[in-house]
Amino acid sequence: MKTDLNKTLPLSFITTEFFQNPYPFYEKLRSIHSIYWGNLLKYPGWYVTGYEEAITILKDIRFKNRIPLPQTSKKYELLKNIQNDMMLFKNQPDHKRLRFLVSNVFTPRMVEHLRPYIQETVNDLLQQFQNKKTMNVVSDLAFPLASLVIAKIIGVPEEERYQFREWAAILIQTIDFTRSRKVLDNGIAITIILRDYFKELIKKRKNCPAEDLISLLIKEEQQGDRLTDEELLATCILLVIAGHETTVNLISNSILSLLKNPHQLMELKEKPFLIEGAVEEFLRYESPTQMTARIASEDIEIHQTTIKKGDQVYILLGAANRDPNIFHNPHLLDITRYSNPHLAFGYGTHFCLGAPLARLETQIAIKSLLCRKDNLQLAAPDLQWRKLIGFRSLNELPITFD
Template sequence: MDMTIIFDPRDPAIRTDPYPIYRRLMETDPIHRSHFGYWVLSRYDDVDAVLRAPGVSSEFYRNTTWADRRGGLDSPLVRSVRSWMLMLDGPAHRRIRSVISKVFTRASVERLRPRIAAETHRLLDAVGDGETDLIDSLALPLPVTVTCELLGFPTHDRDQCRRWTEHISRVIDPSITIEDTADMNTAEVEFREYVTDQLEQRRAAPRDDILSLLLHTEVDGVRLTDHEIIANVLFLFVAGHETTVNLIGNGLLALLRHPDQLRMLRENPKMITDSMDEITRYDPPVQIVSRLLTDNVALQDVTLPEGAKVMLLFGAASRDPARYADPDRLDLTRTGIRTLAFSGGPHYCIGAALGKLETAMVLTELLRRYSKIELAGENLAWRPNVSFRGLQELPLRLTR
């Protein structure tokens, strides 16, 4: 078998419709040794096992090739990533997560509901009837506004924060270019300068926001350093913004392509919140993450060796027929869902509940306002990032 043609993250088909490729991997080579040096895992049980195994590291910056492609270990971007909660293991990860988790409790997220609702109403009031690009008019501005609100950043800075975030988010993408690396590092320097200024303002006069909390909260008597705070503010924008934008766009597209399921939500709007796990499973906003093995990890058929680089295909695992019956069908009555779309184990996404709340509120308001929601075109363009799967545009025709 010619392994080189089975999985290549640079393949344009991975962006437009990766699921036939994922299915081929699961059926023919589920523990695939790729030509670029990674083990690529597509089955649900294998992906889940690696996420939870003790001999697995998220500190991918320790891989020289990975770091060099992003500017080198001492580049602005990689220096930042080295302090991201996402990219840390063990005590270092737990220390930062214990501070940030204070913000993302169930009660804290629920307190955001009125603000999310108000911003959703404001954005849809501006949309009105007729044709619109839902990504540009709603899905992009909403989560960045919510994140700015959490951190206490001025809302008039949200567009600039969004532009920085879109560049920096390419850091985990396996298919970056030299130009991407330059843009990511430039964006990191500019965003860092902005957050540094905001941090100095909080130091002089604390406020009721995350930035002040991060500045003054102690873990075992030790506060986060300014570098750690700034790095994880950038991470919060990347994680919260990119995931939610894609969840809104992918979720609505899936419903439009399954009109029976959309009709079910119209008739039973109280189902929307409970439907989020299935919507997330069907077309996950995060498709690919990578791990380094610090010990041997035994899977069903193979023991992966210490030192291996592993690529986990969340999108494939979410469509594994061994885990989900008829996995290529959106079924909002499906039960027993344990999606890996927000990762798993110690690195389960701390903001998953917030992203699902934002998406549920958007869907609720769209269905309340509009009697008909239609695609205004079928030639959809997907964003170039293959780790985060999302639409560049979602052209809609909205009728009250």
């Protein structure tokens, strides 16, 4: 249904209300149509809030991924070239090839081997708060954990791991739908630093391999094929971005969800064996990735809607995960929810490669925090969400405990 949403909706994306709580806006969109044409972002497009509709699009490879930067701009050439080499923005058959080469090395088994390191890192981080009564979950627990783990996986030396936090925070904004010129300019500066950093590290690992992802990817050869140097570099940068932000947000959003639902918090504290299902519910309830996008490569008819070649399609994962046709009481946090086929990690060929890692880090972080600390409470009544549309991300999460 093609009408301009701005004329019918009092809300728009870029409002304080939206950043604080996007769900009423999604409901409003859905109540008009689950696939709706609107002019809410820089490029007009279809806003998909329905679960079934989201799946139909995500599994149809005629809906293409592409880098979110202006294609004509020379200024962002470096950023564009690197993003062009990331599997996230590739289409078939190039995507299949890249994903195959990387996923042969970045496996659920490799992630499971990291369990002791993740537990040890969480223990160390929590130990620093042994005699304290407050903590900022974002900067004291979630960020250092995600940062140290992804840096270890890639093979970044220990003393250099902390600087990744700052770089990742800037880079994530370059792939959000709100990005401004200033954000892109900062992004370029960080990309240059990261490019030079990884070029050097890749060179070192070529001469002197270690037991890390870079060394394994250099060695990895399948059916006579291997990653080019540019693809290896882009993969490292993608993993730094993807491995940081979303996991930090999942851990922080999960703890906030529990603090706002004290009965659920109590239940999880009493029954820590519920942690796996609980993390799936946190993923559904406050999805770290709220939106992804595709572009139609031809005219495509889905769910009685014709999407024209070249149309942008915005898939609101955070809305699909609260679709009442699929999830009973969707706005309720229920850590024992029986069926929970959420789309927080996407769906189809681009399904998140890091899902096992994100799940494991979050399970360990939350279980350990609940086991060590009693009487967890929010320390500030007003929390600020970052002004991002594609990601659900708190600036800070101050808490108190006994």
